Amino acid sequence: MKPKNTKFKKYHAVGLKQSFSYKTHLVYSNYGLAIKEPGIITAPQLESIILAVKRTLKRKAKIILRVFPHQSITKKPQEVRMGKGKGNVHQWQVSLKAGSVILEIDTLSQSLAKSALKVAANKLPYQTTIIT
Numbered sequence: 498m499k500p501k502n503t504k505f506k507k508y509h510a511v512g513l514k515q516s517f518s519y520k521t522h523l524v525y526s527n528y529g530l531a532i533k534e535p536g537i538i539t540a541p542q543l544e545s546i547i548l549a550v551k552r553t554l555k556r557k558a559k560i561i562l563r564v565f566p567h568q569s570i571t572k573k574p575q576e577v578r579m580g581k582g583k584g585n586v587h588q589w590q591v592s593l594k595a596g597s598v599i600l601e602i603d604t605l606s607q608s609l610a611k612s613a614l615k616v617a618a619n620k621l622p623y624q625t626t627i628i629t
Contacts, residue, residue: 498540499589500567507571507583511592513537521596523628525561526603528610530617532593533624540566540589546600546617553613558604566591598628 513535523529543566550560566589573584593599600617602610611627618625 498544498566500565503567503569506569506586508568511568513592514594517594517596520563520598523598523601524563526559526601527629528604528607528614529563529598529601529628530614531596531598531626531628532621533595533626535593535595536623537590537592538564538566538599538621539570542620543591546620549616549620550600550602550613553616554602554604554609557606557609558602558613561601561603563598563600564591564593568592599625 515535521531543562543564547560547562554560568590569586570588570590571584572587599621602613604610607629614627618627
């Protein structure tokens with residue numbers, strides 16, 4: 498999961514901010530997963546969340562992903578000396594503030610949505626809450 502094109506190939510590292518007031522409400526559905534603390538989620542983590550939720554829901558609900566990894570992370574190869582410029586793009590990430598909604602599930606069954614969101618919460622290294 499990566500963007501098709503960006504303005505720049507490589508970006509500066511982003512500092513984490515504590516919280517904000519927008520992107521904290523459900524917009525498209527009934528149930529959602531929000532993060533409690535500021536943190537960084539990588540593209541492989543997002544893909545594993547989506548896959549786990551799809552397996553739990555079995556096409557009985559609609560999944561809306563509210564975040565996308567737009568920021569590139571660079572990494573120099575092992576055993577390379579210092580200098581000689583910035584490393585190649587290693588992976589993509591999204592930095593989240595506390596209270597932001599990661600994904601939403603649109604379904605009528607409350608038990609199905611809560612079980613799917615619990616599976617998604619177990620895939621993340623941060624504390625999360627289920628929003629209704």
